[in-house]
Amino acid sequence: MIELDSNQPRILIVDDEPSNLRLLDKLLTGQGYTQLVLVQDPRDVLDRYREVRPDLILLDINMPHLDGYQVMEQLKALGDPLMPPIVILTAQHGNDHMLKALVLGARDFIGKPFNRIELLMRVQNLLDAQLAHRLVHDQKTVLEDLVRIRTEELTETRLQVVRHLGRAAEYRDNETGLHIVRMSQVSALLCGSFGHTENMCELMLHASPMHDIGKIGIRDNILLKPGKLTPQEFEIMKTHTSIGADMLLGDTSELLKLARSIALTHHEKWDGSGYPNGLAGENIPREGRIVAVADVFDALTSSRPYKKAWPVDDATAFIKENAGKHFDPEVVKHFMLRLPEILAISELHADPAESAD
Numbered sequence: 001m002i003e004l005d006s007n008q009p010r011i012l013i014v015d016d017e018p019s020n021l022r023l024l025d026k027l028l029t030g031q032g033y034t035q036l037v038l039v040q041d042p043r044d045v046l047d048r049y050r051e052v053r054p055d056l057i058l059l060d061i062n063m064p065h066l067d068g069y070q071v072m073e074q075l076k077a078l079g080d081p082l083m084p085p086i087v088i089l090t091a092q093h094g095n096d097h098m099l100k101a102l103v104l105g106a107r108d109f110i111g112k113p114f115n116r117i118e119l120l121m122r123v124q125n126l127l128d129a130q131l132a133h134r135l136v137h138d139q140k141t142v143l144e145d146l147v148r149i150r151t152e153e154l155t156e157t158r159l160q161v162v163r164h165l166g167r168a169a170e171y172r173d174n175e176t177g178l179h180i181v182r183m184s185q186v187s188a189l190l191c192g193s194f195g196h197t198e199n200m201c202e203l204m205l206h207a208s209p210m211h212d213i214g215k216i217g218i219r220d221n222i223l224l225k226p227g228k229l230t231p232q233e234f235e236i237m238k239t240h241t242s243i244g245a246d247m248l249l250g251d252t253s254e255l256l257k258l259a260r261s262i263a264l265t266h267h268e269k270w271d272g273s274g275y276p277n278g279l280a281g282e283n284i285p286r287e288g289r290i291v292a293v294a295d296v297f298d299a300l301t302s303s304r305p306y307k308k309a310w311p312v313d314d315a316t317a318f319i320k321e322n323a324g325k326h327f328d329p330e331v332v333k334h335f336m337l338r339l340p341e342i343l344a345i346s347e348l349h350a351d352p353a354e355s356a357d
Contacts, residue, residue, distance in 0.1 A: 008035040012054035016063040042066040057086045072104040085126045180209040186294040193334040210259035214244030266291040289328040
């Protein structure tokens with residue numbers, strides 16, 4: 001392994017003629033460039049390049065095994081965002097040779113035999129340019145890291161707000177708030193069952209807890225009524241979908257746009273008899289159709305102020321019987337396929353009273 005001083009410019013010199021290597025070594029060392037890597041066999045260039053990460057490459061064109069053009073092709077294939085400038089060492093001065101070298105990434109040419117002053121000036125100029133390039137790249141990397149960290153912090157803050165708002169709505173009619181944990185995980189599970197991306201499933205996990213956020217706007221005497229609601233009271237209860245959608249209106253993030261869609265459509269029914277807009281079939285967004293099944297199943301199997309928890313078999317039978325009426329048949333199909341996982345979620349996050357039974 002080659003050990004070089006990282007504070008000094010590193011120059012990789014490739015030439016199959018030992019005399020040329022000695023001459024370049026002498027000229028550059030005499031000017032104070034001490035971090036030189038001399039390569040006589042062009043087949044060794046990639047290994048030496050990876051070891052030293054040079055700031056400048058002096059490259060001969062006419063060499064056995066691999067010519068300079070082939071070496072440049074290999075270097076270009078590395079995709080290094082900080083590829084150092086390449087200076088071609090050549091006795092050929094035809095336009096075709098120079099054009100081909102420029103296309104492959106060469107930055108300059110030095111003719112053989114070498115002119116000492118010309119060589120040193122070109123080397124110094126290109127090293128200065130590469131140093132400036134490196135500083136800009138490093139600054140960009142630091143800024144990108146800062147933006148990434150800040151974005152992650154903002155995303156986590158937004159998720160915390162979403163979770164707390166979702167739980168605030170649930171706490172009004174469900175003591176533990178575990179309903180949103182269960183139904184959101186089931187919603188994400190069904191989303192994945194449809195083949196949606198991991199990112200979409202993650203969004204579903206975090207957006208679905210907002211499905212009943214509009215309950216914040218429903219009076220307690222209706223929301224917490226232990227008996228059956230009157231027709232007038234039920235009409236008021238139904239407005240929680242529109243209230244929730246209004247609360248989430250205006251945010252451009254994917255998360256809250258999805259949450260708004262869910263809040264507005266999770267009480268729509270496949271046959272068009274749902275609310276608030278009487279949408280039917282695939283006119284209901286899939287996220288609303290998925291949450292409808294996840295929400296109803298968990299509501300049926302959970303205790304509420306107005307009812308006891310249903311047995312799992314009864315709740316499952318209800319979901320199946322209402323496929324094509326209340327629920328999207330395809331969502332019900334996926335629900336049944338994933339039922340063991342859904343029941344595991346329910347057991348893992350069971351309400352305390354249910355766990356004690």
